[in-house]
Structures are given as C-alpha cells and as structure tokens.
Amino acid sequence: MASKAINWAAIDADPRFQRLHAKKTSFLMGLMIFSVVYYFLLPIGAAYFQDIYKIKVFGPVNVGLLFALSEFIVAWSIAFYYSKKANTEFDEMAAELVREAERIGG
Known part of the structure; x- marks a missing residue:
C-alpha cells in the first residue's frame, strides 16, 4: 500500500491549477462583493431612505420587510449559482488535475 509521494509544489505550479485557482x-x-453590497443595502436604506422602506405593499408588509x-x-x-458553477466548470478542471496528479507531482 505504498503510494508515491506527491509533489504539491509542482501541482501548485501547474498552469492548469493556476487557471483553476x-x-x-x-x-x-464577484459573488462576495455582490452579496456584501446587497446585505448592506438594508441597513443603509433603512437609515437614509426611510420613506421608501415604509411604503406599504399589502397589510402590515412594507418595502423594508420585503427587502x-x-x-x-x-x-x-448565490449558493445555488455557486453550486451549479462548481459542479460543472470547477469540478471538471479539478478532476483533470487529480487524474494527472501523479504525473505532475511525481
């Protein structure tokens, strides 16, 4: 059960790994920036645009609550989008590297 040691530095230097990373x-x-901006729109809007957030949509529900x-x-x-992208694009790129890990890092 002796396996060949993998040279992780060689894998890290591989252009395909660099492209994947x-x-x-x-x-x-990009996703993080979008999510942080979207998250902070709520407290910023509630502080500076109170009139917009107070608009009633139906019953006691207003724009602020819906936001x-x-x-x-x-x-x-965002989680679904990342999962979809990771399962198609990123996993294919990683699988190629895994298949050739011994050759790259051997």
Missing part, C-alpha cells in the same frame, strides 16, 4: 477566486470575489426577506432568497440563489 484564478477562475475560482475571481468568481468568488429584508429578499436577502434570504438572494443568499440561497
């Missing part, structure tokens, strides 16, 4: 990092940074609830929908949508 760069694509994933830029994708995640607050929309944050859950946006969070789940």
Whole structure:
C-alpha cells in the first residue's frame, strides 16, 4: 500500500491549477462583493431612505420587510449559482488535475 509521494509544489505550479485557482477566486470575489453590497443595502436604506422602506405593499408588509426577506432568497440563489458553477466548470478542471496528479507531482 505504498503510494508515491506527491509533489504539491509542482501541482501548485501547474498552469492548469493556476487557471483553476484564478477562475475560482475571481468568481468568488464577484459573488462576495455582490452579496456584501446587497446585505448592506438594508441597513443603509433603512437609515437614509426611510420613506421608501415604509411604503406599504399589502397589510402590515412594507418595502423594508420585503427587502429584508429578499436577502434570504438572494443568499440561497448565490449558493445555488455557486453550486451549479462548481459542479460543472470547477469540478471538471479539478478532476483533470487529480487524474494527472501523479504525473505532475511525481
């Protein structure tokens, strides 16, 4: 059960790994920036645009409450979008590296 030691530095230096890491990092940074901006729109809006947030939509439900609830929908949508992208694009790139890990890092 002796397995060949893998040279992780060689895998890290592989251009395909670098491309995977760069694509994933830029994708995640974009999602993070969007989610942080969307999250902070609620307290900023509640503080500076109170008249908009107080508009009644139906019954006791107003724009502010709907916006607050929309944050859950946006969070789940971001998670779904990331999962979809990771399962198709990123996992394919990673699987290729795993298949050739011994050759790359051997």
